[in-house]
Amino acid sequence: MSRAEPAEASRVPLSGRPNPLWTFGLLRDELLVTFRRWRTLALLAVLAAVPVLVGIAVRIETSGGSGAGGRGGDGGPAFIAQITNNGLFLVFTALAATLPFFLPMAIGVVAGDAVAGEANSGTLRYLLVAPAGRTRLLLTKYATVMAFCLVATLVVAVSALAMGALLFPLGDLTTISGTRIGFSEGLVRALLIALVVAASLIGVAALGLFVSTLTHSGVAAMATTVGLLITAQILDQIPQLHAIQPYLFPHYWLSFADLVRDPVYWDDLIRNLGLQALYALVFGSAAWARFTTKDITA
Numbered sequence: 001m002s003r004a005e006p007a008e009a010s011r012v013p014l015s016g017r018p019n020p021l022w023t024f025g026l027l028r029d030e031l032l033v034t035f036r037r038w039r040t041l042a043l044l045a046v047l048a049a050v051p052v053l054v055g056i057a058v059r060i061e062t063s064g065g066s067g068a069g070g071r072g073g074d075g076g077p078a079f080i081a082q083i084t085n086n087g088l089f090l091v092f093t094a095l096a097a098t099l100p101f102f103l104p105m106a107i108g109v110v111a112g113d114a115v116a117g118e119a120n121s122g123t124l125r126y127l128l129v130a131p132a133g134r135t136r137l138l139l140t141k142y143a144t145v146m147a148f149c150l151v152a153t154l155v156v157a158v159s160a161l162a163m164g165a166l167l168f169p170l171g172d173l174t175t176i177s178g179t180r181i182g183f184s185e186g187l188v189r190a191l192l193i194a195l196v197v198a199a200s201l202i203g204v205a206a207l208g209l210f211v212s213t214l215t216h217s218g219v220a221a222m223a224t225t226v227g228l229l230i231t232a233q234i235l236d237q238i239p240q241l242h243a244i245q246p247y248l249f250p251h252y253w254l255s256f257a258d259l260v261r262d263p264v265y266w267d268d269l270i271r272n273l274g275l276q277a278l279y280a281l282v283f284g285s286a287a288w289a290r291f292t293t294k295d296i297t298a
Contacts (some may be wrong), residue, residue: 014050026137030144034110040148043106044155050102051160055101058083058090059167086173088183089162091190094160095153095197097255100233103152104204108225110159111208113290114141117218134292138209142284145205151250153198157190179262196256200272203249203279204229209274211286215293246271249279 014254034040080090099287115138164170173186181189208225215221229250235241236248245251253274 011269013089015040016040024050025142027140030140031147034144034148035151040110040120043109043153047102047106048155048159049096050098051090051163052154052284054094054097055083055087055090055160055163055167061247082174083164084168086186087166087168087170088161088173088186088190090168091157091160092193092257094156095235097253098156099197099200100250100257101229102157104201104229105151105226107145107149107201107204108208108229109222111145111205112212112221112223112225113218114145114209115212116215116221119216120218133289138213138291140287142205142209142287145209146202146219149201150195150198153194161190161291172249175260175262176257177261177263181262187292193256193259196269196273198252200256200276203276203283206283206287210283210290213287213290247275249275253273255261 043046107223171183173181173183173189175181204225207228208221211224211228212218212221215224232248232250235246236250252268254269255272258269
């Protein structure tokens, strides 16, 4: 989890002037460090396993010929009943299953450890020796977390597509609206949904990064971020709080299902992306204000 201090020192440019190329080198190193950690690989493995379990469960349940259509009204997403008809729907179902908890929890772990983990391991001060400054380092950390958002979402989508192709037929897609679209267009919509889901997590990423600047304990930052995530999810389910729910970052997460309609409903999708941008701006600014003024002792 920690990195050796000599390795960190080697990432600092020897020149006294900021080198723009150093920014890309730092980003490359941060990406390599993040995606080589066993914790990160374990998180991605868990995310990849969710579509496998969902696909196997649906396959076992429908193996007797009962079909999933009879279970479609139990409160799940509108497309969950279509998995046995078209394996591409497993992508949509897997993203709907992982978005409320698994995906944001993974993002919270990575974002919460971004700065606090460096401070806890005693490597943060080595990074700040570089003339690039704290702002560039913080932006690099946030870019790394955003890259993990995209990779984590694509891992879920690709795993679901592979299992869908293995267990169920593929072909033209029947949308939630009842119209049919070609398989190639369905794949494009699946990719677009994955991108929307990744973008839906930028608010959590900014929140986790802000929390990470408040403490020197990576575990505390990760636990706090996940705790705030769970709290927001609970508040979003209480009917008496309907007045504030449209301002909670998870409120419009499942609006990506509107991309499986024909025509597409854009209203909630735009609200979701706008809300995530607002959270990223507020908590990103708070993280910058905190990080650029705090005393670095580790």
